Structure formats: structure tokens, C-alpha cells
């Protein structure tokens with residue numbers, strides 16, 4: 001992780017107002033880390049589906065890898081959309097994150113870990129088998145810590161680990177929140193964007209009280225924003241009223257380039273490197289790195 005502080009970026013602004021209505025800060029160029037690890041774990045969470053969790057995991061991961069961070073992506077949704085979005089068909093895979101969670105005796109992290117087309121970014125894939133994990137974990141001792149146990153051996157080799165959660169607040173998501181240092185919450189700029197967010201905050205609060213007192217909220221990310229519609233602008237304003245500074249300055253616009261990139265099985269930073277979407281995720285990577293405290 002990089003060693004920038006809040007002071008570095010809050011001081012400078014471009015002078016213009018961003019879509020969130022605040023002056024747009026100028027985020028510093030990230031410095032590639034000289035040494036790697038241990039990874040900061042970020043859970044991408046919203047129990048609503050279709051809000052941009054998977055898209056953000058892929059593209060933020062790729063943008064972080066571009067600036068020299070070693071990135072581990074964890075597909076923690078039995079639908080396997082993260083794996084698919086990286087061009088991997090997860091259905092025939094014999095070893096997935098499920099085996100690591102269940103501590104299957106003959107399967108090691110090396111058996112599960114896959115490289116991606118992005119240098120410095122690897123993936124722990126999942127497929128439909130993961131849907132059996134919640135039921136099997138229920139009777140385990142310390143069932144909320146299964147993912148933490150599974151990821152532990154890998155953390156020294158990465159700077160950032162992004163966990164793409166399934167759209168639910170069930171035991172798998174609780175596992176992700178329990179091992180994470182922080183949470184990112186993508187919100188679609190559409191009607192009912194905030195529906196369910198109170199419940200999500202309550203769940204995060206419970207995890208903080210009972211399982212992971214150091215869990216932080218990195219921020220809420222407005223996605224699928226269409227600046228041409230009054231509706232999207234109003235939704236973004238409502239999000240700002242509710243969460244203020246917790247909302248990332250970076251806003252992700254709605255563009256068909258994202259579904260196109262998913263179909264191609266590539267991050268947008270490779271599929272269309274100079275597109276607005278690629279630029280936005282690079283900006284998000286800079287904003288995130290600027291928000292995080294220097295590694296201790």
C-alpha cells in the first residue's frame with residue numbers, strides 16, 4: 001500500500017465541482033510499493049444485486065494492479081460472476097474457494113489460485129458449490145472465521161485483497177466482513193438505491209461489535225450514474241445527504257462499455273483503456289489509496 005496521508009489530497013482541489021457537489025480533489029500519483037504484503041482486505045458489499053459489486057471488484061482491482069499493487073480477488077458469490085468477468089468459466093473447476101473454506105485436506109491454495117490477464121492480479125474463483133458452504137459452515141466452530149483462515153497463508157504476498165460478496169447478508173458475507181479491514185458499498189444511482197442500506201449498516205455494526213472491532217467503512221460508491229438525467233442527479237444528492245463524506249468523490253457513470261467488457265472477459269482498463277469507465281476506476285484507485293493510512 002502507498003504512504004499518502006489525508007492531508008496530501010484534501011489540500012489540493014482542481015477548482016471544479018464534482019458530481020457529488022463537492023470540490024473535486026486532486027489525488028496524488030500512487031507510489032508503487034517497494035515491498036509487498038501483508039494485504040489489506042476490502043469487502044465489496046451490498047445485499048442488493050446488480051449494483052456494481054462485481055464490476056467494481058474487477059476494475060478497481062485492475063486499476064490498483066496497474067499502479068504496482070499486488071492484488072488478490074476473491075470470488076465469494078456462488079454465481080461466479082467475478083470469475084466469468086475475468087474470462088474464466090468456473091463451472092468445470094475442481095478446486096475453488098469452497099475447498100479452502102471447508103479445509104478440504106488434499107487441496108492447497110496453489111491448487112485454487114489462478115492468474116488473470118492483468119499482471120499482478122490473481123483470483124480465487126468460485127462456482128455453484130459455494131452455495132453449499134453456508135449450510136455446511138453452520139455447525140462449525142468459529143464459523144464466521146472460515147474465510148479468514150482460508151486467506152491467511154496468501155496475505156503476505158499481496159497488498160490488497162478485494163472480496164466480491166454475494167447479494168445477501170448471510171453467513172458468507174459475515175465471513176467477508178469478519179476478515180476485512182474495510183468495506184466498500186456500491187450503490188446504483190436509481191430508485192431505491194438506499195433501500196436496504198440501513199439494514200446493511202446494522203449488519204456492519206453487529207460485526208464490529210461482535211467479531212471485528214477494527215472494521216472500517218471505506219466509503220459508498222455511486223455507480224451507473226447518468227449525469228444527463230435529473231433522476232440520477234437527485235438520487236446522488238439523496239445519497240450525499242445520507243452519507244456525506246463517506247461517499248467517494250469518484251462516481252462511476254453508466255456506460256455499455258462495462259457489460260461489453262464483461263462479455264469479453266476483461267477489465268475495462270484493458271478492454272477500452274482510454275474510456276471514461278477505465279479512467280473512473282483509475283481515479284477510484286487513487287482516491288482509495290489516498291484515503292488509506294500509511295502501512296504500519
Ligand SMILES: Nc1ncnc2c1ncn2[C@@H]1O[C@H](COP(=O)(O)OP(=O)(O)O)[C@@H](O)[C@H]1O
Pocket residue numbers: 048049050051052053054055056081167223224225252253254255256258259260262
Ligand atoms: N457503470 C455501469 N454502467 C453500465 N452497466 C454497468 C455498470 N456497472 C455494472 N454494470 C452492469 O450491470 C450489471 C450488474 O453489475 P454487477 O457488477 O454484476 O453487479 P453486482 O455484482 O452488484 O450484482 C452487469 O451486467 C454489469 O455489466
Ligand SMILES: [Mg+2]
Pocket residue numbers: 053054055077081082164165
Ligand atoms: Mg456480483
